[in-house]
Amino acid sequence: MMPTPTTLRCGLDLGGTKIQAVVLGPDNRVLGMHRRPTPTSDGPAAVVAALAESLRAAASEAHVDARALAGAGVGTPGAVDPRAGTVTSAKNLSGFDESVPLARLLAQEVGLDVALGNDVGVALDAEALIGAGRDFRSFVGVWWGTGIGGGVVIDGQRWLGRSAAGELGHMVVKIDGARCPCGRRGCVEAYAGRGAMELRARELAADGCRTKLFKIMEKKGLERLTSGVFAKALEQDDKLAKRLVNRAIEALGAGLASAVNLLDVEGVVIGGGLGTRLGAEYVAKIADAMQPHLFVPSRPPVVRVSELGDLAGAVGAAMLSAEGRARPRT
Amino acid sequence: MMPTPTTLRCGLDLGGTKIQAVVLGPDNRVLGMHRRPTPTSDGPAAVVAALAESLRAAASEAHVDARALAGAGVGTPGAVDPRAGTVTSAKNLSGFDESVPLARLLAQEVGLDVALGNDVGVALDAEALIGAGRDFRSFVGVWWGTGIGGGVVIDGQRWLGRSAAGELGHMVVKIDGARCPCGRRGCVEAYAGRGAMELRARELAADGCRTKLFKIMEKKGLERLTSGVFAKALEQDDKLAKRLVNRAIEALGAGLASAVNLLDVEGVVIGGGLGTRLGAEYVAKIADAMQPHLFVPSRPPVVRVSELGDLAGAVGAAMLSAEGRARPRT
DSSP, X not given: OOOOGGGOEEEEEEOSSEEEEEEEOGGGOEEEEEEEEOOOSSHXXXXXXXXXXXXXXXXXXXXXXXXXXXXXXXXXXXXXXTTTTEEEOOTTSTTOSSOBOHHHHHHHHHTSOEEEEEHHHHHHHHHHHHSTTTTOSSEEEEEESSSEEEEEEETTEEOOTTTTXXXXXXXXXXXXXXXXXXXXXXXXXHHHOHHHHHHHHHHHHHTTOOOSHHHHHHHTTOSSOOHHHHXXXXXXXXXXXXXXXXXXXXXXXXXXXXXXXXXXOSEEEEEHHHHHHHHHXXXXXXXXXXXXXXXXXXXXXXXXXXXXXXXXXXXHHHHHHHHHHHSOOO | OOOOGGGOEEEEEEOSSEEEEEEEOGGGOEEEEEEEEOOOSSHHHHHHHHHHHHHHHHHHHTTSOGGXXXXXEEEEXXXXXXXXXXXXXXXXXXXXXXXXXXXXXXXXXXXXXXXXXXHHHHHHHHXXXXXXXXXXXXXXXXXXXXXXXXXXXXXXXXXXXXXXXXXXXXXXXXXXXXXXXXXXXXXXXXXXXXXXXXHHHHHHHHTTOOOSHHHHHHHTTOSSOOHHHHHHHHHTTOHHHHHHHHHHHHHHHHHHHHHHHHHOOSEEEEEHHHHHXXXXXXXXXXXXXXXXXXXXXXXXXXXXXXXXXXXXXXXXXXXXXXXXXXXXXX
């Protein structure tokens, strides 16, 4: 039986490089999806048009008219105010330094209710509800990508603290250590963020260190060392890629062990571009890197790779829409 | 009006060096107290006798017959099973390596119901309820003593995880860093635990480093560099004491900032022997040391010194007794 259109919701994961859209059916099955690059110039209007295009394309794949969807959710970087429907300080998005009323702009464009959430937060919610975290009452999620995002689920609920909880990437694993893109020193992200890894690779290559990383990047027609470039270089046994990834794993292991020693959670879920791309083999290496630091080594948490992978953010964003509609308007 | 005896409860804080007893009245006021050294030989029987003696002395100071108390609670190091009333692996207590049925033994000795809890845990509960944490919906507590104990309060409740949450002392602040008494490397406690600080002081003194620490210790008739010895040496501007305390503060700052970046709690409460003894001036230094690592530096948590000080453990243990009695027997 075909589900009625009003039970279908669209989720949009708005990243600095790409937009991922899914249309989610009853029981949270993905019925349609679409991916496209994020416009890197022309400001919020261009981003909103691209989001609308992806929404319509995903709806079309799900054989539903976009205007018949029950609603849409957007997971976005930056500081999100879900009530106001605004995003601020999303530095990787063109024209999003100041506050952008993204929910209203997209709602006007597509004629649907639009809910906003933090990109890593909604991805984690999706993993908690239907993904790798569904068996855990408590877990720590780490999104291993350009930066290191994260989140903490306590008693089945994401813990937000005063709003900014989950910055696992900015736990300190080496006092006076490497400079982090955040400007501080010795954070997990200073070693494990894809951005920091790329910076280090460029420095070492400039110093004469031999590596296939940049050849692979050029062959792929890319300008950055994406997760795919690192994965390919590891396959080809590239020494520098291995060295940088091992350093990242060491930092993630120490940071996650610190989080586990503090919270004694049941599980750890690892997602994000690098986490998803490198997959189970490397997630097992992170679990090994945690082990020597665990205060109760006989009882490590279960460490799992994200089950929703690249779609976690978009699926979580779609769920956001469902939540939004379930709540009575106040 | 004199409170009726049945509203009075005794709390006992069982430490490796001393036993602290309080008798708590209605509104959790301390009506009597007693302190004595912990027997360091002769096993559990001697410890139980000493606990009973302290309980009776504190009751006497509160002008109440010990047998008329509503109950007693004991905060103890080691692994506590509150249901079974047993303690295991309390390595600083004579004869407590194996499981000791401490609740039953003390109950037989004093003719009262006895409840058990973890020493740092009950101290933190007391701070949460009537001490420095009472205004916070969420906070991290760190007990800066011989070791570094800790705890996490989330939504007004201590979060235990799978039972072992709160090991802030074993968060990693320096990968490949100093050896910790726990056997691992780079933990907060490796730099900030009084035990580790003493070890380092002895090493440096043996290497010819000049310090007043050991002279002060001997003058006080002590065999260890207690919190009081460190405090005195700081007053006398001792360079080694300052260096070790600064190193401890740096590690505590990084560990606490990591916890705050992960959990975005409202507050931090610092207690324990060194925390209480060095007090507000040094707690402010810890807050300063956190600052450069905070992901949201514009909104640091409130950092407070323990209000219950040396009595936090005993007061929390007394509350344990009240809780125990409030619950219906199952």
